[in-house]
Amino acid sequence: MIEADDFLAGARRQGIDFFTGVPCSFLTPLMNAVISDPGARYVGATSEGEAVAIAAGAWLAGRQTVVMFQNSGLGNAVNPLTSLNHPFRIPTLVIATWRGEPGVADEPQHELMGEITAPLLDLVGTRRIAFPVSLGEVEVSLASAVAHMRASGEVVAMVQPKGALAPRALDETRPVQLPRVEVRDFGGAAPARRMELLAAIREIVPQSAGMIATTGHTGRELYTLQDHPGHLYCVGSMGGASAMGLGAALNTERQIVVLDGDGAALMKLGNMATIGAQQPSGLTHVVLDNERHLSTGGQATVSPGVDFAAIASACGYRFAARACGLEAGVAAMREALGAPGPRFLHLKVAAEQVVGLGRPGITPAEVARRFRAHLGEGGV
Numbered sequence: 001m002i003e004a005d006d007f008l009a010g011a012r013r014q015g016i017d018f019f020t021g022v023p024c025s026f027l028t029p030l031m032n033a034v035i036s037d038p039g040a041r042y043v044g045a046t047s048e049g050e051a052v053a054i055a056a057g058a059w060l061a062g063r064q065t066v067v068m069f070q071n072s073g074l075g076n077a078v079n080p081l082t083s084l085n086h087p088f089r090i091p092t093l094v095i096a097t098w099r100g101e102p103g104v105a106d107e108p109q110h111e112l113m114g115e116i117t118a119p120l121l122d123l124v125g126t127r128r129i130a131f132p133v134s135l136g137e138v139e140v141s142l143a144s145a146v147a148h149m150r151a152s153g154e155v156v157a158m159v160q161p162k163g164a165l166a167p168r169a170l171d172e173t174r175p176v177q178l179p180r181v182e183v184r185d186f187g188g189a190a191p192a193r194r195m196e197l198l199a200a201i202r203e204i205v206p207q208s209a210g211m212i213a214t215t216g217h218t219g220r221e222l223y224t225l226q227d228h229p230g231h232l233y234c235v236g237s238m239g240g241a242s243a244m245g246l247g248a249a250l251n252t253e254r255q256i257v258v259l260d261g262d263g264a265a266l267m268k269l270g271n272m273a274t275i276g277a278q279q280p281s282g283l284t285h286v287v288l289d290n291e292r293h294l295s296t297g298g299q300a301t302v303s304p305g306v307d308f309a310a311i312a313s314a315c316g317y318r319f320a321a322r323a324c325g326l327e328a329g330v331a332a333m334r335e336a337l338g339a340p341g342p343r344f345l346h347l348k349v350a351a352e353q354v355v356g357l358g359r360p361g362i363t364p365a366e367v368a369r370r371f372r373a374h375l376g377e378g379g380v
Ligand SMILES: Cc1ncc(C[n+]2csc(CCOP(=O)(O)OP(=O)(O)O)c2C)c(N)n1
Pocket: 079, 214, 215, 216, 217, 218, 236, 237, 238, 260, 261, 262, 263, 264, 265, 290, 292, 293, 294, 295, 296, 301
């Protein structure tokens, strides 16, 4: 058994400076230690997949990260681990608890995941390192985890068994709830063509900013318009762009603009609650709503019935607006960028396929490193 504060101190000595996750009773001591430490940044996520994407964003802004969760939530994390961390070679240290460890009495819902936790972590490409069980092992395990992450860009995973950590009390300050902002309606006429709106947004957003474009055709349209070191084109992790934007915005002085889709935003709606709670002042979250999963053939989403800007306001964003059409969208974007964040824009766009779209000619791993260097010039 080790003390959570010793593990945390060891992690900090190795340069790990950003923590996110979803609780598990086995993790309580470590989570309590991280949350209680004013020098360690902890972001509580609404799902394990969101936590993985937040950590990826924090890494893009120069941090070394830990994502911790119950192994039950490993399923929720598989998508970003395989389609975000792997292609972009974005490392993190995953600490997954071992509920349902074979031979240890536990609840029925943990039985199967307990059996497959280690093989599943191996299957999704993580490098497994044993969770330290004595003080002497803490430094060695963490040093080898960080060395491997730095050298390979791979995710390192530790499976934390029952009773590995001594109990630790929680000293938590509850977040302040800010008054809700009124949703601004910029009106407008026919929905804009997305690529024209993207071009206009690109002109307004400072070149120093980071722009994260959601998976599917949005990223390809942005790339076709212009390639830029401050662009990150998501190739997977559907729904993860806003969580990546949050992780980045919390760790850079630069403006971060997330170009989201309606389908993607709906897939991970919990991200908006975390953004509202964390109040990243430099984040602008734009949902380009074509009411379709356009990239996969134009199947309808349920977005016509969803008031995204009202949700953003209800989650605590400091600016929330909706607009339809190019002119109204541009006016809303200009206004948003001048307001304190987090800011949210719901922009209706036409469901129109662009013919002859390019695909990024550089690898995701190169895109990620270029983006990290770009933000690094303005990091905190
Ligand atoms: C987890 C996951 N599920 C499904 C897909 C397949 N997929 C790729 S893009 C896309 C549609 C995204 O819809 P939206 O965010 O509205 O953007 P649009 O396609 O309209 O540009 C889907 C379903 C995926 N990449 N990942």
